[in-house]
Amino acid sequence: MRRARTGAVVIICVVALLGSWGCKKKGPSPLDGDLAGERGGLDEGGLAGRGSMARVQRGELPEEDGILKDVRFSYDSAELDEEAQRIASQNAAWLRANPTAKVEIEGHCDERGTIEYNLGLGSRRAKAAKDYLVTAGVDSSRISTISYGKELPLCHEQNESCYARNRRVHFVVLGQ
Amino acid sequence: MRWVAVSLACLGAVRSAPAVVSGDIYGPGSTQIPLASVPLKGSGDADAPALGARFASILAKDLELSGYFKALDPRSFPERPDTMGLTADTTDFTAWNATGAQDVVKGAITVNGGRVQLEARMFDVPSQVEVSAVGRRFEGSAADVPRMAHRMADTILEYLTGERGPFDSQILFTSRRGGPLKDVYVFDFDGDPPRRLTNERAIVVAPRWHPSGDEFLFVSYRRHLPQLYRQALGSRTARSVVSGRVAILNGAWSPDGSKLLVARDVGGNTDIYLLDSAGKPLRRLTDHWGIDVSPTWAPDGRHFAFCSSRSGSPQIYVMDIDGGGLRRVSFHGSYNTSPAWAPKGDRIAYTTRQNGFQIVVAGADGTGGRLVTRDGVNEDPSWAPDGRYLVFSARRGGRRVLVMTDREGRMQRELTTGQGDDTSPAWSPRRDY
Numbered sequence: 001m002r003r004a005r006t007g008a009v010v011i012i013c014v015v016a017l018l019g020s021w022g023c024k025k026k027g028p029s030p031l032d033g034d035l036a037g038e039r040g041g042l043d044e045g046g047l048a049g050r051g052s053m054a055r056v057q058r059g060e061l062p063e064e065d066g067i068l069k070d071v072r073f074s075y076d077s078a079e080l081d082e083e084a085q086r087i088a089s090q091n092a093a094w095l096r097a098n099p100t101a102k103v104e105i106e107g108h109c110d111e112r113g114t115i116e117y118n119l120g121l122g123s124r125r126a127k128a129a130k131d132y133l134v135t136a137g138v139d140s141s142r143i144s145t146i147s148y149g150k151e152l153p154l155c156h157e158q159n160e161s162c163y164a165r166n167r168r169v170h171f172v173v174l175g176q
Numbered sequence: 177m178r179w180v181a182v183s184l185a186c187l188g189a190v191r192s193a194p195a196v197v198s199g200d201i202y203g204p205g206s207t208q209i210p211l212a213s214v215p216l217k218g219s220g221d222a223d224a225p226a227l228g229a230r231f232a233s234i235l236a237k238d239l240e241l242s243g244y245f246k247a248l249d250p251r252s253f254p255e256r257p258d259t260m261g262l263t264a265d266t267t268d269f270t271a272w273n274a275t276g277a278q279d280v281v282k283g284a285i286t287v288n289g290g291r292v293q294l295e296a297r298m299f300d301v302p303s304q305v306e307v308s309a310v311g312r313r314f315e316g317s318a319a320d321v322p323r324m325a326h327r328m329a330d331t332i333l334e335y336l337t338g339e340r341g342p343f344d345s346q347i348l349f350t351s352r353r354g355g356p357l358k359d360v361y362v363f364d365f366d367g368d369p370p371r372r373l374t375n376e377r378a379i380v381v382a383p384r385w386h387p388s389g390d391e392f393l394f395v396s397y398r399r400h401l402p403q404l405y406r407q408a409l410g411s412r413t414a415r416s417v418v419s420g421r422v423a424i425l426n427g428a429w430s431p432d433g434s435k436l437l438v439a440r441d442v443g444g445n446t447d448i449y450l451l452d453s454a455g456k457p458l459r460r461l462t463d464h465w466g467i468d469v470s471p472t473w474a475p476d477g478r479h480f481a482f483c484s485s486r487s488g489s490p491q492i493y494v495m496d497i498d499g500g501g502l503r504r505v506s507f508h509g510s511y512n513t514s515p516a517w518a519p520k521g522d523r524i525a526y527t528t529r530q531n532g533f534q535i536v537v538a539g540a541d542g543t544g545g546r547l548v549t550r551d552g553v554n555e556d557p558s559w560a561p562d563g564r565y566l567v568f569s570a571r572r573g574g575r576r577v578l579v580m581t582d583r584e585g586r587m588q589r590e591l592t593t594g595q596g597d598d599t600s601p602a603w604s605p606r607r608d609y
Contacts, residue, residue: 053379053397056356076489076511107444114527114555115381115600117483117490117513119402119425120439120446120467124485127444145444146401147425151358151379 050172052106052152062152068094068103068171071129072164075110078124080132088129091171092136104172105129107147110163111156115149122147129169204243204587209336211236211245212275214282215257216294221287227318228257228285231294231325235281238329238343238365241580243587244336248277255282262297269304277301281328290318296328298335310335322366323607342560346604347567348373348383348392349578353596360394361598362409363578363591370592374407374414382426382600387433389605393417395426404438404455418455425469429453430477437461437471437480448482450497461499472517472524474540481505481515481524492526492542505542512536514556518563519605523583525557525566535568537583548585556599561606567591569599 049055052062064070068091071084080088095101107122107129126145134140155162213236216228236247254271260282261267272280283296298310310332314324326343333341347363351370358380361370374380379397386392391408404424405414417436418424425446427438435458436451447468450459462468466486473480474494479501481494492506492515506512511529517540518524525537525548533553538545553571560566563583570579575594578601581587592598 051400053400057377059355113511113529113533114470114513116426116439116470116556117467119381120441120469120483120485123425123441123444123446124467130444146423147441147444148379148397149381151381 050174051104051146052108052148052170052172056152062108062154063170064154064165064168066171067173070168070170073125073167073169075163075167076113076121078121078128080128085132088132089136092133092138095133095138095142096136100175102142102144102174103133104144104146104174106170106172107145107149108152108166108168108170109150110166111150111153111158112163113150115151119147119149122149125167125169129171204582208246209244209278210248210276211239211279211281212248212250212253212272212277213239214253214255214260214280215250216282216296217257217260217262217284219284219286221289223318224285224287225257227287227292227321228283231283231285231296231321231328232281234322234325234366235296235329237367238326238341239332241343241365241589241591242329242333242341243582243589244333245279248275257282262295264299264304264306267299267304269299269301272299272301279307281332285321287318292316292318292321292324294321294324296324298332307335322364326365337564339562339564342562342565342603344607345561346389346607347558347578347591348385348602348604349569349592349598350380350383350394350600351596351598358599360392360407361596369595370598373409375412376414383602384426384428385602385604386429387431387605389607392602393427393429393436395424402441404436416455418451426471427451428471428473428480430473431475432477437473437482439469439471439482448480448495459499461495461497470514472515474517475519475521481517483513483515483526492524494524494540505538505540506536506545507542508545516557516559516566518559518583519561520563523563525559525583527555527557527568535566535581535585537566537585546585548581548583549588554579556601558601558603560603565603567601567603569601 069087071087105126107126109118109121130143130145153166213232215232218224218228239245240247252275278301280299286293294314298307300307329343330341343365350358351361352358357377359372360374360383361372363370376396376398381395383394393406395402401423404417404427406417407414423441425439427436434453438449439446440449448461448471464486468484471480471482478497483490484493489510490513492512494505495502509528513527515524515526524540528534528536531551533555534547534549535554535557536545537548555569557566557568565582567578567580569576576597576599577594578591578598580589580591
């Protein structure tokens with residue numbers, strides 16, 4: 001019965017946690033010092049408050065489009081079709097014209113399918129967009145990728161127009 | 177344990193009803209045995225009767241969840257806890273027979289200064305005998321009473337089916353109860369609301385148990401990147417598993433706890449890596465442009481299954497732990513994900529896209545697959561420690577709830593009530609005594 005007593009401890013701790021739950025928001029999750037290293041040339045400190053998760057942590061919706069337009073995908077696909085390439089090409093032109101800007105590419109999915117596979121699919125979508133930008137002349141050190149899978153949808157309706165908006169990569173521009 | 181000594185040998189002869197029947201002839205959800213779980217006779221501290229009633233109600237709920245029993249309404253019981261006898265001689269089988277009960281569980285609880293001594297016995301009404309193999313005696317604290325009830329339920333199922341029941345266990349899952357962001361929660365079968373274990377305020381996915389049942393793994397975006405964390409069940413702080421800024425989408429401890437399989441994201445390409453328990457890389461196991469995620473260990477620790485899109489659509493594959501022997505084990509449809517290897521090693525459950533999303537249970541080589549759900553959205557199966565039941569996440573009326581089924585899909589029971597958006601269940605290993 002040792003474990004059951006540990007359970008009682010858990011309850012106490014959770015009650016303690018719940019006690020602090022109602023306190024004022026502490027703002028976006030800290031991107032503190034030990035994260036200051038480089039990943040794909042990006043200082044994540046600069047991302048604080050800019051990415052989709054930070055927006056949701058503030059109670060906002062994820063951003064749809066931005067300085068750069070979102071690129072959309074077909075169901076269970078990470079390929080850029082003609083329209084997607086047209087938008088990605090415009091985004092590449094903007095990045096070439098703004099050489100100090102960096103970008104984090106977020107991969108997102110619609111709600112259909114399992115959570116973990118969709119995280120993998122979101123990674124592939126972000127990579128496909130990154131590869132397109134690099135081929136179009138954007139230095140890869142200016143680009144990082146992250147997948148949010150189906151965790152941060154723009155909308156929640158179960159219809160194709162909502163699914164289509166959620167199957168996207170979103171470009172978070174930093175330090176232009 | 178004094179009454180366990182009573183004549184085990186005569187059982188087979190006396191008990192005419194189901195006796196020990198192996199799973200599939202007499203399964204959960206077919207005929208349900210009417211059972212009376214009587215509040216225990218209490219003595220000692222003032223809370224003894226309430227604890228005795230709690231034991232009986234948890235036991236009844238477990239046995240109903242199992243699919244093998246129908247618990248009778250206590251208002252119909254002909255015997256009362258304070259006056260009833262606890263032997264076959266003093267049990268009014270005629271009165272119990274009139275209620276329709278086939279089995280009656282009763283017993284006594286003594287509470288002294290929070291210390292509990294508890295006995296529970298089962299009686300077979302048609303044959304008017306005590307089923308001595310099922311009698312149990314427990315000692316512990318008042319807080320242990322729910323676990324005593326779960327162990328009694330597990331014992332009764334073992335007597336009935338030859339396989340111990342799954343109820344002395346817990347289920348981890350993620351939920352959006354606190355708003356749009358997730359945390360890890362734990363469900364037990366005590367009838368209390370699930371408890372929140374983490375305080376991430378971020379995206380949280382893929383909770384998985386340590387084989388000891390003392391600790392769990394999960395992936396959190398708390399530091400922007402998805403990273404792997406571990407947390408003790410009794411702790412409120414999570415520790416990073418892999419040092420450095422490594423993106424990991426999901427991970428799983430080996431059956432002996434000495435290694436980890438993880439799906440690592442390197443610049444948008446996911447592959448499976450083997451790490452030691454300290455998070456240091458031992459081996460890269462897959463090297464493919466496709467998506468490779470959701471590793472699940474075979475219980476022998478020598479193989480694993482995972483989901484890969486290398487054929488062009490997500491399918492289930494098995495690989496040896498040295499990186500050889502790759503073989504595909506899902507053969508139908510264009511979307512098969514989230515494999516879970518059964519604790520006995522004989523089966524793999526996974527999610528398939530068909531009439532929505534359904535749960536498949538197949539042999540570990542992929543043959544003999546059958547759907548255990550029929551329609552709607554059902555995802556992310558996880559096996560109970562007995563290998564007989566599974567839990568999965570299902571969309572029911574716009575909410576996600578956890579649903580329990582058996583490996584043949586004969587019954588379904590909703591475990592959570594739709595208070596939150598409950599996803600990614602992970603059923604614990606058996607708890608220690």
